[in-house]
Amino acid sequence: xxxxxxxxxxxxxxxxxxxxxxxxxxxxxxxxxxxxxxxxxxxxxxxxxxxxxxxxxxxxxxxxxxxxxxxxxxxxxxxxxxxxxxxxxxxxxxxxxxxxxxxxxxxxxxxxxxxxxxxxxxxxxxxxxxxxxxxxxxxxxxxxxxxxxxxxxxxxxxxxxxxxxxxxxxxxxxxxxxxxxxxxxxxxxxxxxxxxxxxxxxxxxxxxxxxxxxxxxxxxxxxxxxxxxxxxxxxxxxxxxxxxxxxxxxxxxxxxxxxxxxxxxxxxxxxxxxxxxxxxxxxxxxxxxxxxxxxxxxxxxxxxxxxxxxxx
Amino acid sequence: xxxxxxxxxxxxxxxxxxxxxxxxxxxxxxxxxxxxxxxxxxxxxxxxxxxxxxxxxxxxxxxxxxxxxxxxxxxxxxxxxxxxxxxxxxxxxxxxxxxxxxxxxxxxxxxxxxxxxxxxxxxxxxxxxxxxxxxxxxxxxxxxxxxxxxxxxxxxxxxxxxxxxxxxxxxxxxxxxxxxxxxxxxxxxxxxxxxxxxxxxxxxxxxxxxxxxxxxxxxxxxxxxxxxxxxxxxxxxxxxxxxxxxxxxxxxxxxxxxxxxxxxxxxxxxxxxxxxxxxxxxxxxxxxxxxxxxxxxxxxxxxxxxxxxxxx
Numbered sequence: 001x002x003x004x005x006x007x008x009x010x011x012x013x014x015x016x017x018x019x020x021x022x023x024x025x026x027x028x029x030x031x032x033x034x035x036x037x038x039x040x041x042x043x044x045x046x047x048x049x050x051x052x053x054x055x056x057x058x059x060x061x062x063x064x065x066x067x068x069x070x071x072x073x074x075x076x077x078x079x080x081x082x083x084x085x086x087x088x089x090x091x092x093x094x095x096x097x098x099x100x101x102x103x104x105x106x107x108x109x110x111x112x113x114x115x116x117x118x119x120x121x122x123x124x125x126x127x128x129x130x131x132x133x134x135x136x137x138x139x140x141x142x143x144x145x146x147x148x149x150x151x152x153x154x155x156x157x158x159x160x161x162x163x164x165x166x167x168x169x170x171x172x173x174x175x176x177x178x179x180x181x182x183x184x185x186x187x188x189x190x191x192x193x194x195x196x197x198x199x200x201x202x203x204x205x206x207x208x209x210x211x212x213x214x215x216x217x218x219x220x221x222x223x224x225x226x227x228x229x230x231x232x233x234x235x236x237x238x239x240x241x242x243x244x245x246x247x248x249x250x251x252x253x254x255x256x257x258x259x260x261x262x263x264x265x266x267x268x269x270x271x272x273x274x275x276x277x278x279x280x281x282x283x284x285x286x287x288x289x290x291x292x293x294x295x296x297x298x299x300x301x302x303x304x305x306x307x308x309x310x311x312x
Numbered sequence: 313x314x315x316x317x318x319x320x321x322x323x324x325x326x327x328x329x330x331x332x333x334x335x336x337x338x339x340x341x342x343x344x345x346x347x348x349x350x351x352x353x354x355x356x357x358x359x360x361x362x363x364x365x366x367x368x369x370x371x372x373x374x375x376x377x378x379x380x381x382x383x384x385x386x387x388x389x390x391x392x393x394x395x396x397x398x399x400x401x402x403x404x405x406x407x408x409x410x411x412x413x414x415x416x417x418x419x420x421x422x423x424x425x426x427x428x429x430x431x432x433x434x435x436x437x438x439x440x441x442x443x444x445x446x447x448x449x450x451x452x453x454x455x456x457x458x459x460x461x462x463x464x465x466x467x468x469x470x471x472x473x474x475x476x477x478x479x480x481x482x483x484x485x486x487x488x489x490x491x492x493x494x495x496x497x498x499x500x501x502x503x504x505x506x507x508x509x510x511x512x513x514x515x516x517x518x519x520x521x522x523x524x525x526x527x528x529x530x531x532x533x534x535x536x537x538x539x540x541x542x543x544x545x546x547x548x549x550x551x552x553x554x555x556x557x558x559x560x561x562x563x564x565x566x567x568x569x570x571x572x573x574x575x576x577x578x579x580x581x582x583x584x585x586x587x588x589x590x591x592x593x594x595x596x597x598x599x600x601x602x603x604x605x606x607x608x609x610x611x612x613x614x615x616x617x618x619x620x621x622x623x624x
Contacts, residue, residue, distance in 0.1 A: 180414075186457070228547075244555055247560075
């Protein structure tokens with residue numbers, strides 16, 4: 001297993017990325033890394049590990065960075081580290097990509113290099129929130145910003161399959177995030193999407209439970225998968241993070257997620273927070289390793305294979 | 313000071329409303345109540361208070377309820393308690409209205425009975441979040457669900473004036489909620505609104521500080537007023553509430569707000585959570601009493617009087 005790491009992604013790059021990669025590398029002796037970024041930064045990493053472990057590291061030297069304020073299209077340029085890391089996955093030189101760069105640029109690089117799953121126009125970013133009643137998958141948290149019903153239906157399919165495969169939930173309950181639980185509550189997009197999800201065939205025994213609210217994401221009592229648009233999901237996720245920080249930390253066993261999986265592209269892609277710490281980067285690498293070891297992306301694609309017509 | 317209480321608003325009505333009104337009534341000897349609802353429920357309230365205090369209570373007998381799943385238009389019917397309570401404010405029989413009913417119905421009753429402020433097409437619901445760095449005014453949390461730039465600009469005007477008058481902040485910092493702080497981050501509505509707010513004249517020394525994120529609502533470090541659409545704001549507010557509940561309670565000095573002020577109608581209107589407890593209802597009555605005592609609504613209207621042309 002080899003994971004491509006975007007050395008220039010994130011507010012604290014490259015120092016924080018190197019720090020996180022060193023932590024993950026030390027913690028998992030089976031982990032191999034493909035460092036994508038400036039040769040001098042990769043050299044720093046290599047100098048910091050025992051000589052006996054150096055065979056687990058390879059380097060793809062690239063110097064192009066995508067700033068947080070740059071347009072997402074810049075992630076398509078071949079001289080950028082994020083595109084280089086995505087291409088490494090496409091070529092089979094790596095099994096997964098981890099970046100803490102700007103989400104839009106990572107999505108662009110991933111879509112152009114790996115391609116989308118058939119029937120999924122809008123890849124979604126999934127965050128897992130360790131809620132009281134079990135893990136809650138929240139999507140989209142920023143993969144796209146669209147709130148069209150067809151896009152939300154696609155998210156429901158992806159989220160149900162992810163909860164089933166990754167969290168091993170036998171009958172995932174899928175809810176649509178709104179501002180009340182009674183049918184008809186919400187804006188126009190939610191009012192159109194609610195009946196559409198009620199009729200949608202989800203994978204396996206996943207089923208739609210109707211509208212849910214903001215609290216349900218941290219309690220997990222009403223749904224295992226919470227579907228929303230990337231704008232609302234991103235705001236909500238950061239609001240929960242902020243509330244935990246203000247309350248002096250998350251509850252025992254809980255945490256705000258520090259890395260999210262991009263679903264809907266043909267490969268394993270994990271996106272860390274732009275303000276990621278070294279620990280967060282290490283969490284992202286661990287998530288990518290887990291997804292790869294469990295063949296999660298392939299299993300999700302299989303679970304969805306006969307359902308995708310609904311989103312085309 | 314007399315506050316009209318909608319006895320039939322909220323999931324736990326009328327019992328919870330009676331409980332909350334009794335608490336507020338006992339806590340504040342200057343508080344007078346106009347109970348709007350079934351005579352038999354009002355009688356229960358009156359039976360529970362000392363005979364010497366009964367002169368502080370009056371009753372408007374009405375039996376029409378608006379359920380949480382009813383269409384908002386039902387709040388316009390004259391036989392409903394929410395419309396009756398709003399009319400009492402319009403007629404001068406009460407100084408403020410408190411209801412835990414469905415937001416849409418309360419907004420309908422308030423707009424029809426009290427009228428809108430000139431230039432404000434979409435009244436906004438404001439919640440105050442006691443953040444680490446001071447109170448943060450979040451709006452809209454569900455008054456309307458529109459995310460049009462002109463509506464968000466109206467929210468910025470209202471929120472800045474509220475923070476200045478109610479929280480006594482000399483130079484309120486106003487932020488626009490988005491999914492990144494760099495200019496250009498966000499969906500189409502935010503990208504259009506950001507430059508519009510940069511050019512908008514706010515009341516007094518209030519000023520626009522640009523894009524903020526979900527964490528900023530609970531930290532309060534970057535803005536005193538956070539502007540968003542009612543859908544996103546409602547989801548975020550409930551997400552913060554849920555996170556506090558999961559973390560074992562809010563931080564010392566902090567809390568999730570249990571009542572919100574409706575701004576943009578000609579009168580003092582406070583909306584409690586549909587799932588309000590007796591304590592929450594009492595908080596709502598206390599907020600209404602504070603707003604009325606400080607002449608907050610009139611002062612906000614004055615502060616906005618020469619700025620309103622921007623939202624017409």
